[in-house]
Amino acid sequence: MKHIFQKGKDPSKPTLLLLHGTGGTEKDLLPLAGMVDEDASVLSVRGNVLENGMPRFFRRLAEGVFDEEDLIFRTAELKQFLDDSAEQYRFDRQNVIAIGYSNGANIAASLLFHYQNALKAAILHHPMVPRRGIELPDLSGTSIFIAAGTNDPICASEESTELQALLEKANASVKLHWEDRGHQLTAAEVEAAAQWYQQLS
Ligand code: MLT
Incomplete structure (x- = not known):
């Protein structure tokens, strides 16, 4: 897959897996990684599917x-x-922690839904429920931060709470953060995600 890898200053730090939204590229979320942990390694990936030219x-x-x-x-x-x-x-x-936005958050959620130990933790900005009607792997020890918008036209608030419930039922530890906004990625939610990240052991 097309990607950027940046080796971090501190090898004991996680590798941040960056997953962009529809129409984005592997460059989009690089500033977010710096805001969350400037010493971590970064693996930023471009989606392999094109929809009308949009990755x-x-x-x-x-x-x-x-x-x-x-x-x-x-x-x-x-x-x-x-x-x-x-x-x-x-x-x-x-020790891989995903940071995904929109379609990127959805594939990160899908990794969690399908594979045990695929991710140590995940920061999901405006994710949806990727699949229904399947049994999730045991996600004990996996920490997840969800940022959702109360007026998100793409993801209703009930879908965000449903995602939280499904992940918690699989024993993940989930923090659901609300913004009174739509589907956009806000500076305030990135700041909240960075604070949540600081508390991970
Ligand atoms: C998706 O298709 O993953 C969601 O609708 C979010 C998006 O627009 O990318």
Whole structure:
């Protein structure tokens, strides 16, 4: 997958996996990584799917209607890419924390829904429920921060609380942060995510 890897100053720090929104690139979220932890390594990935020229991490049939088969395939592809990158760049595979926005948050959530130990933690800006009707792996020890908007036209507030409940049922520790805004990524929620990150052990 097309990506940027930046080795961090401190090898004991996590590797931050950056996953952009629809139409973004691997460059978009680099400033967020700096705000969350400037000493961590960064692996920023570009989605392999193109929708009218816009990069995404998996296909959709319509706004908010995911192509489930492609979602499953692309989630496996991203997991394999993480496994391979950990060997190539020699980072700790057990210490990867995703930061995703919108479509990038959705594929990060899909990693959590399909694989145990795919991510140590995740910061999900405006995620949706990636799939319904499946049993999640045991996510004990996995910490998740969700930033949601009370007026998000793409993700209703009930869907954010549903995602929280599904992850908590799988034993993840979830913090749901609300902004009185829409789908946009706000400076305030990035600041809240950075504060939450500081408390991770
Ligand atoms: C998705 O397709 O993943 C969601 O609708 C969010 C987005 O617009 O990318």
